[in-house]
Amino acid sequence: MSMAGKLNVAFLWHMHQPDYRDPGTGQPLMPWVRLHGLKGYTDMLEAVRRFPEIRVTFNFAPVLVKQLVALTLEGQTDHYWDLTAKPGEELEIGERKHILRHFFSANWETMVLKYPRYRDLLHRRGRDVSEAELERAAGRFSDQDLRDLQVWFNLAWFGWAAEERHPQIREWKRKGRNFSEEDKLAVLQMQKEVLSRILPDYRAAWEQEAIEISASPFYHPILPLLVDSGAARICQPRDDMPDKPFMRPDDAREQLRRAMEYTKKHLGRAPEGLWPSEGSVSPKAAEFAGEAGFRWMATDEAVLMATLGRGKREEVIYQGYRTSPSGPDIVFRDRYLSDAIGFRYARNTAKQAVDDLLGHLQNIASHKAHPENHVAAVILDGENAWEYFSDGGRLFFEELYGRLSKHPRLRTATVGSYLKAHPPETVLPPLFPASWIRCSFRIWIGDPIKNVAWNRLRECGEMIDEYLKKPQKREAALRAREWLLVAEGSDWFWWYGEPNNSSFDAEFDQLFRLNLMQAYKELGVPVPPTLEHPIDVSEMPEEVPLFPMEPIIDGKETTFYEWVGARVIKASDLSGAMTFTTRLFDRVCYGLSPSHFFLRLDPSEHLRDRQELTLVIRFIGEGQPRVEMGNLEAPEHLEAVWIRGETRHPLKAAAIGRIIELAVPFDQLPRELNEIHFAVLLKRGDFEIERWPRLGTYACPWPTPEYLTRNWVI
Incomplete structure (x- = not known):
């Protein structure tokens, strides 16, 4: 069938993990290459095949x-693998707590x-992971x-692909408990088998032209900042x-080279395409990419819009461009479609999600006289999003790829x-230096x-240069430089400071400093005292106690002080391995007050179209208690309803x-362990x-007399 008249949809799924090796031992301190290999890397290719x-x-x-090569061809194990393999009765107290x-x-x-035994073990441990509580839990x-x-x-x-390929995984899940040491070692052996297929299968799919493989700079640095961090001032x-x-700049060239x-050595051929780490570009970064042999x-x-400084988004983003007369070509991702997959679709059925995605794509096609000359680039993280789908994304991909296979x-x-097929003709002005975030x-x-x-x-680099x-x-200086290149990776800086944090912040800080310390050791010079201690000594913030309050419910901040006692979650606090733009x-x-639970939402500038929107405050408890608010576009006709089971009345x-x-009065809300839980x-x-x-x-705490007494302020 002729492809004439069809809009091109270019999915780019980005896979990356930082170098988790302890420079002193060579062993990865964290398990994420292995675990994502079992799930995302295996599932994603199977969905295409x-x-x-x-x-x-x-x-x-x-x-x-x-790191995949080290795990599958060199017999390397990570620290978490070793802790798994060790018999339970031989674990020391520190290992048990870990x-x-x-x-x-x-x-x-x-x-x-979703797994009863795993859930029971979590409940037995509890949510408190302080040292004292872990000691008791052990x-x-x-x-x-x-x-x-x-x-x-x-x-x-x-992931689902490994489970379908190896029925024994389902049998272990059905067994659920009372696993033997033999069972445990068999699970680890199964992991080796699944992991061993990743690189050969991707290589074969590329050879068969079923997929294309592109690359990022070697250790995933933010390339424009290596060239000159002053680019950030723009x-x-x-x-x-x-x-x-x-x-x-020489480090930037080395990371590209x-x-x-x-990639050529381990996946069969040199890549033509470059996803610069985190979509980070600048004129010099594009120039260096072209020098290294990358064609696109x-x-x-948003980088395109900032580069052009004019034009309507819908008219300019769905085509390729040239970064310079002799530099690589470039395409720009559709932010809405990319973010929708990464952040919105997991909570909807596969059909609802794909209806939305294909509806937007069809709308793009309908506004192009020759859609076959245009491309909608959908680019996002290919490994983290699928944890949020109840089935790992299997039904979503079956629906998406199935319908796209025969779409008119x-x-x-x-x-x-x-x-x-469509060589770009338009040469862009110098690229605006920025990332995709x-x-x-x-x-x-x-x-x-x-x-x-x-x-x-920088201090370490200056020492190496000398x-x-x-x-x-x-x-020795070249050996030291290797550790500097590792430390240039983007992930260390992602987790430092604001806005991102995780339960592994200390480990990321440790690895960053260990890499720099190893560089000094290679040179035979003393490690600077500034690297002996964590760069960010702050802990993840504890939740601030809520103080009793009595705000006026009128849709406006009546006084500055009426929400002072509240707990506040800002959009910038919603951090993690992926970022919603x-x-x-x-x-x-x-x-709270002694009698009521209070909630306030501050709409952003992006919440303009409120037609047909419903706001739902869902509480956890019997009868699916919730507040539903409709007619958000017409405040004078706001419909707010309290629903619990068959009960329904205006709020x-x-x-x-x-x-x-x-x-909402507390006497209507479900109480669980002196708290209410809501989303x-x-x-x-x-x-x-x-x-x-x-x-x-x-x-939210339940307003018990003890809580109110402890947190009362005047």
């Missing part, structure tokens, strides 16, 4: 490929709570309990920057094949803690104006478009 008509691009950061703290590191809703866990936890942590990470003119600029060579690159639509107006294409580099530089990390990186000038020290609320506030204490406010959902029809928090619930 089931639909021969589908063509997509997979981007592999070479540092990820390097397992109790970290072996629930999975999406609780989709990967823990005493509550028998050797058999710990063995079951060792097995379940590894079992839960198998997109972040008001932010403070490191003491001196970081300028290592190695990416090209290593990609980033976010849409066809899939790799980025490279589209650009070869909010058209800046703020996630990696400009925060006080991040800036300190850049200072430490030793490179000495012929007798050159070999557009939020419809700026913040959520909640609080009088609700208002919408500049902000949204409501109050905020924004829906259009049955389609969920935003949720706070993204997973799980917020907890």
